[in-house]
Amino acid sequence: MHLDKTMREICPMVQCTGCSACYNACRHQAINMTENELGHVYPQIDEDKCVGCNLCQMSCPVVNKPLLRYPNFCFAVALLKDEDLKFSASGGASTALMRAVINENGIVYGCTGEDVFHVHHIRVDSLQDIERLRGSKYVQSEIGLIYKSVLADLNSDKTVLFTGTPCQVAGLKSFLRKDYPKLITSDLVCHGVPSQKMLTENIHYYTSESDGKNIKVSFRRKKCGSGVNTKLNSGRIEFGWFLRNQPYPDVNRKFYDDSYMFGFLQCLTFRDSCYTCRYATSARCSDITLADFWGLGDDANYEKGKGVSLCLINTERGQSLFDKVRDKVNAQERDVVEAIIGNGQLQKPSDKNNAHALFRCLYPKLGLKVAIEKSLKKEKFKLIVIQPLKQNIKRIIGWK
Ligand SMILES: Cc1cc2nc3c(=O)[nH]c(=O)nc-3n(C[C@H](O)[C@H](O)[C@H](O)COP(=O)(O)OP(=O)(O)OC[C@H]3O[C@@H](n4cnc5c(N)ncnc54)[C@H](O)[C@@H]3O)c2cc1C
Ligand code: SF4
Ligand code: SF4
Ligand code: SF4
Incomplete structure (x- = not known):
């Protein structure tokens, strides 16, 4: 089936996450990501440029739903030094994983807030630049054409760690349309995004x-x-x-x-898709899922005020990356069920106000x-x- 040139929607707009997979996929620059009245971005097709090839729909994770997997293991994680931990959103599990990939000459993709008027995803290849990705920015990060850059790195046989919201991970996978053994993905448990x-x-x-x-x-x-x-x-x-x-x-x-x-x-203030988010569930679309470890039992013995990450290991690929950091952080294995009970967004999407x-x-x-x-x-x-x-x-x- 070819995309009708007059059809403006790649997927139902109410479900569109703004992941930009379609924008990355279009080879005719026929898609622009444009803001609605709330500032949330949606693809808009320029019908004069569109050739009706349907690549955008084939790359859309709303149309081609990604596989979701229930986690195999669960860990509480905190970086060892307070001086380091304070720069991370929760326990710094993401930072530890990103450093491990860079240490083996891999590439990391993540969200930087260094320009607060343009929070967006960047490519990072040094330990120093990992610092640019640390901390949660509670806003939708602009993906731009970063999935194309991920593809170029994978085609150059590089190991890539992509970090982002679950819909961004789903967008990347859907854009790639096949598995790359050297791609590792890490998503966040996500409440929703303002613009x-x-x-x-x-x-x-x-x-x-x-x-x-x-x-x-x-x-x-x-x-x-x-x-x-x-x-x-x-x-x-x-x-x-x-x-x-x-x-x-x-x-x-x-x-x-x-x-x-x-x-x-x-x-x-979230975009519409957040209120029915199909990724707000215990089954995940990435190799490793990170969050705040809400509901962590007192027996776990962490100073919770300093931040403790929840780390769900969903695949063998996620497990082998986690094994590289396990001894370098304060990691304690926990029950997956404890994590699900403590974290509402592992159960269902946020309720619309x-x-x-x-x-x-x-x-x-x-x-x-x-x-x-x-x-x-x-x-x-x-x-x-x-x-x-x-x-x-x-x-x-x-x-x-
Ligand atoms: C919009 C948003 C909503 C969230 N909602 C919840 C929630 O409801 N419940 C919960 O338990 N946790 C939620 N989190 C996750 C939590 O805030 C932490 O990101 C998580 O615990 C990882 O912390 P860390 O210390 O390991 O990360 P750090 O070591 O601080 O590293 C930060 C990581 O987050 C990524 N990142 C930061 N901002 C964004 C962004 N805007 N978009 C995509 N990636 C980003 C970076 O690329 C990096 O990988 C949310 C995060 C975001 C960005
Ligand atoms: S149908 Fe093809 S040319 Fe048209 S917007 Fe989609 S990807 Fe671009
Ligand atoms: S690919 Fe992403 S941005 Fe494009 S229509 Fe689908 S959900 Fe929306
Ligand atoms: S809740 Fe998060 S993962 Fe779900 S659609 Fe919104 S931004 Fe994407």
Whole structure:
């Protein structure tokens, strides 16, 4: 079947993850990834350039569903030194795996946030450059034409580790359309993604700085002493999900005081595909799945505030990479079931916030901050008034 030139959809738009596999596959530059009114990117076909070859549909993971596998093993992982650990999102399992691949002359692909106005995937071939990939950026990373670069490396017989959200891993595999023995994939357990447009707009509420490289954004904060996550560098701003009741940097800011993070954590600002995400399940599309190890039992003996990664080993290829780092990190084997019970996104996709339709209407007209404030008024009231009130009542009557 050939793609009808007048057919605008490669897959149903509501399921399109923006993975860019179609964009990479088209040999006629007939596809552009364009933003919708929320800033989420979707492929748009230029019908004048399209020859109807159907390669885009053949590369789309929504049309050609990837194989999902239930994990074979589960580990808790943390890097050994606090000084190192503080630069990673959770326990630094991803960093350990990326270093192992580079140490054997392999290539790593991952997401960099060094320009906060353009969070995107890059190719890395040195240990030094691994640092550019560390930390979670809670926004959809732009893939660009990076799958083509992965293919070129695989065709040059290089070992490649690709890291990303599950839909990006699925997009890469679907683009490649066959297995390459030297490709290793590592996906993240994923809550959902806001758009770059939203992140950029949010940062502009804090600063008029136009060069995204001069701005340091920290999406989360850890208890690893001072470092990138806790220090406010002069001329730079940080925002994100800060620990409650901790001064930051000179105000007592709660996570709900930042529109972007509030919208993210309340599942308001994700792209449509995230609410029905087929990768939000215990069966995985990659060789190794990484996440925060929520629900890790106290017997595991980690300082959880410093970050502990969940590491699910889904294939033999994943196992052989993990074996190379196992002795270099604090790794403890755990039950896969413990991980699934502790992590909602290993069970089902995020629930769409009830105010999503309202937000969708308001954002294009009123901008991010006002749209989120108006959409999440009730949630904020609950957090600021109802919850503390309930806690105080419990304390007074001795239930707590
Ligand atoms: C959008 C998003 C949503 C997430 N939701 C959850 C969740 O609901 N529950 C949960 O347990 N964990 C979630 N995570 C995963 C978690 O935040 C950590 O990324 C994970 O624990 C790995 O941490 P680490 O210390 O091993 O990674 P680090 O050593 O800090 O390395 C960071 C790794 O993450 C990759 N990465 C960073 N940002 C992005 C991005 N925007 N897109 C693609 N890849 C990226 C980098 O390429 C790198 O491989 C999410 C991550 C992202 C990016
Ligand atoms: S049908 Fe072929 S030419 Fe047309 S957009 Fe798809 S890949 Fe490109
Ligand atoms: S390949 Fe990816 S970006 Fe293209 S239509 Fe399919 S899901 Fe959307
Ligand atoms: S929730 Fe699913 S569709 Fe959304 S970014 Fe994550 S993996 Fe992709």
